[in-house]
Amino acid sequence: MIKAGIVGGTGYTGVELLRLLAGHPDVALQAITSRSENGLAVAEMFPNLRGHVTLRFTEPDMKILSACDVVFFATPNGIAMQHAPALLEAGVRVIDLAADFRLKDAAEWEKWYGQPHACSELLAEAVYGLPEVNRDAITAARLVANPGCYPTAVQLGFLPLLEGGLIDADHLIADAKSGVSGAGRKPSVATLLGEASESFKAYAVPGHRHLPEIRQGLQQAGNRPVGLTFVPHLTPMIRGIHATLYAELRAEVEDLQVLYEQRYQAEPFVDVLPAGAHPETRSVRGANTCRMAVHRPQEGGTVVVLSVIDNLVKGAAGQAVQNMNIMFGLAETAGLDNIALLP
Numbered sequence: 001m002i003k004a005g006i007v008g009g010t011g012y013t014g015v016e017l018l019r020l021l022a023g024h025p026d027v028a029l030q031a032i033t034s035r036s037e038n039g040l041a042v043a044e045m046f047p048n049l050r051g052h053v054t055l056r057f058t059e060p061d062m063k064i065l066s067a068c069d070v071v072f073f074a075t076p077n078g079i080a081m082q083h084a085p086a087l088l089e090a091g092v093r094v095i096d097l098a099a100d101f102r103l104k105d106a107a108e109w110e111k112w113y114g115q116p117h118a119c120s121e122l123l124a125e126a127v128y129g130l131p132e133v134n135r136d137a138i139t140a141a142r143l144v145a146n147p148g149c150y151p152t153a154v155q156l157g158f159l160p161l162l163e164g165g166l167i168d169a170d171h172l173i174a175d176a177k178s179g180v181s182g183a184g185r186k187p188s189v190a191t192l193l194g195e196a197s198e199s200f201k202a203y204a205v206p207g208h209r210h211l212p213e214i215r216q217g218l219q220q221a222g223n224r225p226v227g228l229t230f231v232p233h234l235t236p237m238i239r240g241i242h243a244t245l246y247a248e249l250r251a252e253v254e255d256l257q258v259l260y261e262q263r264y265q266a267e268p269f270v271d272v273l274p275a276g277a278h279p280e281t282r283s284v285r286g287a288n289t290c291r292m293a294v295h296r297p298q299e300g301g302t303v304v305v306l307s308v309i310d311n312l313v314k315g316a317a318g319q320a321v322q323n324m325n326i327m328f329g330l331a332e333t334a335g336l337d338n339i340a341l342l343p
Helices: 012-022 062-066 080-089 106-113 131-139 149-163 210-222 256-264 313-327
Strands: 002-007 027-033 070-073 093-096 143-145 172-178 228-234 241-248 270-272 290-295 302-309
Touching: 002 012, 002 062, 012 027, 012 313, 027 062, 062 080, 070 080, 070 313, 080 093, 093 313, 106 210, 131 149, 131 210, 131 313, 143 313, 149 172, 149 210, 149 228, 149 241, 149 256, 149 290, 149 302, 149 313, 210 228, 256 270, 256 290, 302 313
Parallel strands: 002 027, 002 070, 070 093, 093 143, 172 228, 270 290
Antiparallel strands: 172 241, 241 302, 290 302
8 A cells, every 4th residue: 555645635636636546456555744734534524534534634744744755745835845855864755736846947936926945946847747748658657746736738639739749839818717626725815706707807917827837848848949828717606717718720731620639548647529529517517528629620720628627526536536547557547536516
């Protein structure tokens, strides 16, 4: 059994990680930390875990965490980088669900996250945990940077086009919508029911923190810099991301549908829908799946890709478990083969 610890288990990502790991056939939960909730039974905070998780929240203890095989950080940005070096030195594998190790350029990270990086020497080693791109590197990784939710949906949607050099990489558009759980569990006026319900708005149009992460991944896919306009929106739903992606073809493509089906045919968590389909966020609720469809309106020069994920699963905790499975040589689908929830 893989001994797993979680640092920061009280947010939406944390409880989703708990839910998935508690049902994983090859994992034994060893510790879940929270300074503010020290001593509280996990199932008291999250009643859905009653009968499945018997642990209590504890303060972070490096001795206990160092005895784990893998430690997940479901913490705010800036926490994992303070503790990762010691855990790695102890032989523990680390999966960070925040942004501490996603960007390779320390100066770029400091620009977008407003603080100096505590261990920039690890940025080169950290593997960006998008399995559909970096599976081989994840297998041997000690430190995995779990991708963000918007970056997962956007990158998976654009990848086949960029890898084939089929589109104008200088003028990409990602129009993305997210449910309120993407803002976290910390109380905020903007995500109150009375504020977010029956409303819809764009935000962070001048620049969102996920923009450099998306650009970095798309640049790797196309092997050249990209120009990307990324506009996120807040929608009145709890879970889900819908990314509508636009690109202009620069090369003739015989069949976009075949291109996408072939690119993802061996990927257990990417589902390319039939031609003409329109994926719905509700179809991936609670599942570690990215569903997508590719369109060419009026057979013109514009490609439109529709990509949906559950921001808490494939966009966070589920992808983290997928990465763990790869790192430890388990079946990639272990603990992740649940069916999405409807309604």
